[in-house]
Amino acid sequence: MTIEIIANSRDSKGTGASRRLRRAGKVPGIVYGGGKDAASIELDHKALFLQFRHEAFHASILTLNLDGKKEPVLLRDYQMHPVRTEIAHIDFQRVSTTEKIHVKVPLHFVNADTAPGVKTGGGIVTHILTEADVSCLAKDLPEFIEVDLGKMEAGQTIHLHEIKLPKGVEFVKLAHGDDSAVASVTKPRGAVADEAAAAE
Template sequence: MSIEIKAVKRDVKGTGASRRLRRAGNVPGVVYGGDKPAVSIEFDHKELFLQFRHEAFHASILSLVLDGKAESVLLRDYQLHPVRNTIQHIDFQRVSASEKIHVKVPFHFVNEDAAPGVKLGGGSISHIQTEADISCLAKDLPEFIEIDLSKLETGHSVHLSEVKLPKGVEFVQLAHGDDAAIATILKPRGGDDSAEAETPEAPAAE
């Protein structure tokens, strides 16, 4: 999926100028990195938000068109208005085809209902992590990582080391020796469904 966003250079800077931009329906931002200087830019908010609301926008190589020239970038930071949920500022980083990048990529959990721990054991799935930091070349960046829970038993967990990654992709945590759990199936509370239905849930002991 190729996502293109258009920007123009922003000559006027400062807090007051940014407020005026937002009132006019635009979003101030910056693009930096690579062997080029940082450039202050601005976007049409409606056009930008149409792309921003898609999951892929947050974990894909984007094509930023500035002054008629396209360059590959990654979303690196943004601020949202706490009430109106509009984009207040946005930052992009240029990426090189020959250098590895670190990006947070979302997990897509599949076959949850088919997991033996749920289907047969009556357990419930707990998502311990919903995304992970990966390292790869720009061309190898996946939009998401699929986590298959079809064989997960009650009380067991899926760890980073058990996930099959696309070629050229690695988990940063795992590379540093941290084989963290991604999801687990919690055992049903109490031993009997009928008893559990009549017994109020008690706080877990520390």
């Protein structure tokens, strides 16, 4: 899935200029990195917001079409209006094809309903992480990472090292020796109390 963002260069800077842009239905932004100077840009709010709502927009390589020239970028930061559902400012980072990038990628949990701990054990799945930092080349960046819960028993926890990653992708935490818990299947308190009572 390729997401293309249309943007134009802007010369006017400062709070007043940004306010005028927003009143005109535009979003002020900046694109930086990649060995080039930072550039101030403006984008159409309506078109941008339609793309912004998609999960892939936040964890994919995007194509920035700036004044007709295209380049790969990542969403790096954004500010929302304190009251209205509007993007107040947005930052993009140019992407190198030869350097590894660090990106937060969403985790998609599958087969929770068929896990023995849920289906027959009456357990409840708890998502400890919903996204994870990965390191990879731009061409290897996945839109999401699938976490298969199909074999989990009640009382079990799945950790980062147990998740299958696409080729060329690694978890940043794991590379630093942190094998974080990702999801667990726990029994509801009432069920645990009932079992204890039955055992007595």
